[in-house]
Every structure is written in structure tokens, then in C-alpha cells.
Amino acid sequence: MPDARFPVEMISGVPVVVTPEEVDITNAGGLRTALLEAAGNGPGRLVVDMTRTQFCDTAGLHALMLAHKRAVAESGDIRLVVTSAAVLRIFAITGLDDVIPHFATLEEALAATSGSAESS
Amino acid sequence: MTAVDPVSVEARLRDIQSITDVALSRLDDLDLLAELLDRTREVLQADTAAVLLLDFSSGQLIATAAAGLEEEVRQGVRIPVGHGFAGRIAAEHRPVVLDRVDHTTVMNPILWSKGIRSMAGVPMVASGRVIGVLHVGSLTPRRFTSGDVELLQLAGDRAAAAVQSMTAAADRAAVTALQRSLVPSALPAVAGAEMAARYIPGSGAVGGDWYDVFTLPTGHVCVTVGDVAGSGLAAAVIMGRMRSTLRAYALETTDPSEVVGRLDRKMQHFEPDALATVVYAVMEPGLHQMHVALAGHFPPVIARPGQPAELADIRPGALIGAAPRTRRPVTTVAVPPGALLCFYTDGLVERPGEVIDEGLDRLCRAVTAQSPEAACATVMGALVGSEPARDDIALLMIRRHAGRETDTDA
Numbered sequence: 001m002p003d004a005r006f007p008v009e010m011i012s013g014v015p016v017v018v019t020p021e022e023v024d025i026t027n028a029g030g031l032r033t034a035l036l037e038a039a040g041n042g043p044g045r046l047v048v049d050m051t052r053t054q055f056c057d058t059a060g061l062h063a064l065m066l067a068h069k070r071a072v073a074e075s076g077d078i079r080l081v082v083t084s085a086a087v088l089r090i091f092a093i094t095g096l097d098d099v100i101p102h103f104a105t106l107e108e109a110l111a112a113t114s115g116s117a118e119s120s
Numbered sequence: 121m122t123a124v125d126p127v128s129v130e131a132r133l134r135d136i137q138s139i140t141d142v143a144l145s146r147l148d149d150l151d152l153l154a155e156l157l158d159r160t161r162e163v164l165q166a167d168t169a170a171v172l173l174l175d176f177s178s179g180q181l182i183a184t185a186a187a188g189l190e191e192e193v194r195q196g197v198r199i200p201v202g203h204g205f206a207g208r209i210a211a212e213h214r215p216v217v218l219d220r221v222d223h224t225t226v227m228n229p230i231l232w233s234k235g236i237r238s239m240a241g242v243p244m245v246a247s248g249r250v251i252g253v254l255h256v257g258s259l260t261p262r263r264f265t266s267g268d269v270e271l272l273q274l275a276g277d278r279a280a281a282a283v284q285s286m287t288a289a290a291d292r293a294a295v296t297a298l299q300r301s302l303v304p305s306a307l308p309a310v311a312g313a314e315m316a317a318r319y320i321p322g323s324g325a326v327g328g329d330w331y332d333v334f335t336l337p338t339g340h341v342c343v344t345v346g347d348v349a350g351s352g353l354a355a356a357v358i359m360g361r362m363r364s365t366l367r368a369y370a371l372e373t374t375d376p377s378e379v380v381g382r383l384d385r386k387m388q389h390f391e392p393d394a395l396a397t398v399v400y401a402v403m404e405p406g407l408h409q410m411h412v413a414l415a416g417h418f419p420p421v422i423a424r425p426g427q428p429a430e431l432a433d434i435r436p437g438a439l440i441g442a443a444p445r446t447r448r449p450v451t452t453v454a455v456p457p458g459a460l461l462c463f464y465t466d467g468l469v470e471r472p473g474e475v476i477d478e479g480l481d482r483l484c485r486a487v488t489a490q491s492p493e494a495a496c497a498t499v500m501g502a503l504v505g506s507e508p509a510r511d512d513i514a515l516l517m518i519r520r521h522a523g524r525e526t527d528t529d530a
Contacts (some may be wrong), residue, residue, distance in 0.1 A: 058466040059349075059511075101440045
């Protein structure tokens with residue numbers, strides 16, 4: 001059953017999982033499940049729209065990393081849309097920004113071709 | 121059922137009570153399972169009863185307890201999910217009744233060679249998933265009725281609850297024993313340095329945080345703090361493997377990037393689902409500088425005498441398990457005499473709804489270049505206080521003796 005806290009939209013055939021204002025140890029398990037389910041729709045691209053997310057802790061990062069690993073193992077890819085300075089900061093400090101491509105807008109995440117991953 | 125026989129209703133209630141008897145719960149779980157199998161056999165007038173538990177890693181059902189069929193357990197019978205009688209029950213998640221027991225319906229030769237003619241089995245379900253199968257058998261031909269199956273399911277539910285509590289207790293005991301054996305209670309004596317550490321398990325299950333300090337034959341001092349994602353026995357086991365792997369690679373090279381890189385390759389090959397963060401530092405024999413590689417971990421804090429503490433300026437690197445063939449940069453940090461280094465895990469600095477810099481600033485304000493024992497106490501007081509920790513916390517402080525002390529030691 002889809003988790004109401006992590007709605008999934010299909011945009012141009014790409015599942016886009018939208019994350020809430022806070023992603024932390026209390027809902028990271030739900031995010032992990034939502035990402036695996038959305039990725040289960042078939043190999044390919046998955047976008048996580050974190051535009052609304054102002055705060056993300058290490059448990060949230062682990063959920064994103066796990067989804068990234070699964071996607072890569074199945075020759076798919078995962079892109080993030082991140083605008084919050086606090087979220088960008090924890091990405092930088094934990095080295096995650098070199099691993100998962102992230103973009104400033106949903107349009108860029110959807111438009112970027114595979115492999116041209118640009119992290120600012 | 122049209123006419124209800126009051127005698128049979130009474131007998132049935134007695135049967136139900138025999139299985140749900142509260143006195144059973146006073147037994148410990150393994151005895152409860154044995155007693156439950158005896159009672160199940162009795163109320164269903166069956167000749168055999170057995171419990172097979174699902175081993176999630178292999179996808180096999182393993183004979184765990186039996187009455188009248190002890191050889192099944194003694195011989196360690198294993199049935200793959202989806203195959204044979206028990207395997208079908210687990211795969212289809214529903215009861216199965218067999219009127220004919222032979223190699224076409226049953227995989228386990230013990231059952232037919234024993235002369236079992238009819239069988240009934242039910243799934244054991246805990247927290248919505250199948251954890252095993254309970255089955256009964258009869259040496260004379262009979263047809264197990266839907267009433268029999270209902271009673272059997274009742275016993276199956278009871279057995280599932282007992283097994284779940286047994287597993288939880290065993291996991292807790294194992295994790296505690298692992299933590300005790302892996303987190304060093306005594307830190308090594310290192311000339312020219314003092315150390316102190318804290319380890320606090322989180323309020324949920326104990327997890328995969330650890331710290332370790334050891335010296336190399338070259339005189340280098342290696343310091344590591346890490347955090348395996350997840351909690352419970354699985355995380356603690358991975359933590360144990362990572363800790364010994366790091367020690368093994370540390371003996372081969374003093375390049376922190378190389379040690380962490382090899383650890384990452386080993387983890388990605390043998391534990392492909394694991395994610396972990398690690399900080400690994402190699403201090404020169406004189407302790408005047410350290411070479412550090414980070415793998416998704418927060419950088420250590422350094423407090424130099426007479427100066428406010430700050431995050432050591434170390435280039436980040438990707439966490440363990442993140443991406444193949446990742447090379448993490450090495451940063452060299454000067455450690456002046458009297459300086460204190462503070463290594464920690466995220467549980468110390470993260471608070472709900474707070475950006476990470478606030479937690480890191482709070483830590484920097486609490487750390488001063490004092491004795492490591494006093495510094496640990498100050499930091500735990502300032503950052504943890506009397507709140508129960510949500511997540512595990514590991515904290516390790518190392519202070520290089522001030523110049524004069526080193527001279528007198530030498």
C-alpha cells in the first residue's frame with residue numbers, strides 16, 4: 001500500500017516520490033519502503049523530490065543510499081531534487097553529494113540524461 | 121453443521137482451553153513449544169506434531185521441535201519454501217490437508233517412511249509474515265476436518281507468539297554479548313597519550329556503532345569510529361566483521377584511504393546490502409599528526425590548548441557500501457602537544473528537526489583541551505543530559521600529552 005507521507009506521482013513516465021518537510025529516524029523506514037516500491041515499477045529512473053524537505057538526518061540519508069544501490073544494481077538510476085541549504089549541507093559533509101546526482105529543480109532532474117549527472 | 125451436539129461443543133471448548141491455557145505462558149519459550157506440541161497431538165488425537173521455522177537467509181524451513189517425530193529435529197531436516205508439504209504451506213500462507221502421504225505430496229522421506237498416512241499443517245504467522253509451519257500427522261488413515269484445522273491454527277498462532285518472543289530475547293542477549301566483546305572496555309596504553317570513551321545503546325534495539333583503538337608494530341596508533349545502518353543483531357554482526365576487517369587491513373598499510381577502500385570492497389562483495397559510515401585515522405608514532413579518511417562519517421573535533429574547538433578540516437568521502445571503486449581522500453591534521461581529538465557517531469549530535477550544524481556547534485562548544493575522561497563527562501552532560509538516547513552513541517577522546525609531560529615520560 002502506498003505510504004500517504006510519501007506520495008508518488010508519475011511524470012512523463014518517471015515515478016517521482018515526494019518527501020515531507022522532515023525526513024528522519026521516525027519516518028526513514030517509510031521512505032525506504034516507498035522508494036523500493038516506486039522502483040519496483042520497473043528498472044529505470046526514479047526521482048525523489050525533496051523540494052519541501054527542510055531537514056534530513058543520517059537515517060534519511062541511509063534510506064536514499066539504499067534505494068540508490070538497488071537502482072544501480074538493476075541498471076537504473078535515482079535523482080534527487082534538493083533546495084534546502086541544510087539538506088545540501090548534510091549531503092556534503094557525509095560525501096553523499098558525490099554519490100547520488102542531485103538537482104535544483106524537478107525539470108532538470110527529469111531532463112538530465114543518464115550519466116550526465118550534475119551535482120552543483 | 122446443522123445439529124449441534126452439546127457434548128462435542130463442550131469437548132471442543134476444553135480442547136481450545138488446553139491450547140490457550142494461560143498457565144502455559146509461565147513456561148519458558150522452548151518448554152512452551154514442547155508442551156504445546158504435546159497438547160496439540162492430544163486434542164487432535166494425532167500421532168505426530170512438529171514445528172519447522174523459516175530461516176530467512178536461506179529460505180528454508182528447519183525442523184525445530186517435534187513430538188512423536190523427534191528424528192526430524194535430530195536429523196536437521198530442511199525444506200525449501202515452495203517445495204513439499206511444509207514448503208507449500210509457507211509459500212501459500214494457508215493451511216494444507218493431505219489424505220495421501222508419499223513422495224508426490226511430501227518431500228521429507230522421514231514422514232512417509234515412518235508410516236504417516238494423513239497430515240494437516242498451518243502457517244505460523246507473526247507480524248504479518250510467515251515465520252514457520254506447524255503440522256500434525258496420523259499413522260492411520262483419517263481426514264482432518266475444518267474444525268481440526270481451526271484448532272491447529274490456534275496452536276500455530278500460539279507457537280508463533282512463543283517463537284517470536286524466544287527470538288527477540290535471543291537476539292537481545294546475542295547483541296549485548298557481541299557489543300561487550302567488540303567494544304573494548306579497556307583502551308590500549310599509548311605512550312604520550314590519554315584516552316577515554318563512552319558507548320550508549322539507543323532506546324530501541326542495540327545497534328551497530330563501535331569504536332576501536334589499536335597500535336601497529338610500526339608504532340602508529342589507529343583510531344576508528346563507525347556506525348552500521350540499521351539496528352539489532354544484523355547490524356551488530358556486520359559491525360563486528362567491519363571492526364576485524366579494519367584491524368586486518370591496518371596491519372598491511374598505513375594509508376587510511378587504502379585501508380578504508382579495501383574495507384569497502386570487501387563489504388560490497390560479501391555484505392552487498394550493508395551501509396556504514398566510518399572515520400579511520402592513523403596517528404604517526406610521535407602523535408604529532410594524524411592522517412584521516414572519512415567514509416560518510418562526521419569529521420572529528422579538535423581542541424587545541426587555549427583555542428576554541430572546531431571540526432577538523434577533513435575532506436569528505438562516500439560511505440561504505442555506497443558505490444564501487446570509490447577512493448576517499450586522505451587529509452593530514454597537525455596535532456599539537458596538549459590537543460584533544462574527539463571522535464563520535466551521529467547519535468551524539470543529531471536532534472529531531474534540527475539542522476546538523478547546530479548539533480556540531482553544540483559539540484564544539486562542549487569540547488575543551490582537558491583530560492579525556494573529563495571531556496567525555498562534559499560532552500555527555502552537555503549533549504545527552506538525562507534524555508534517553510534515541511540512537512546509539514559512541515564517543516572516543518584522545519589527548520596528546522602537553523610537551524612538558526612528554527619530555528618527562530621519555
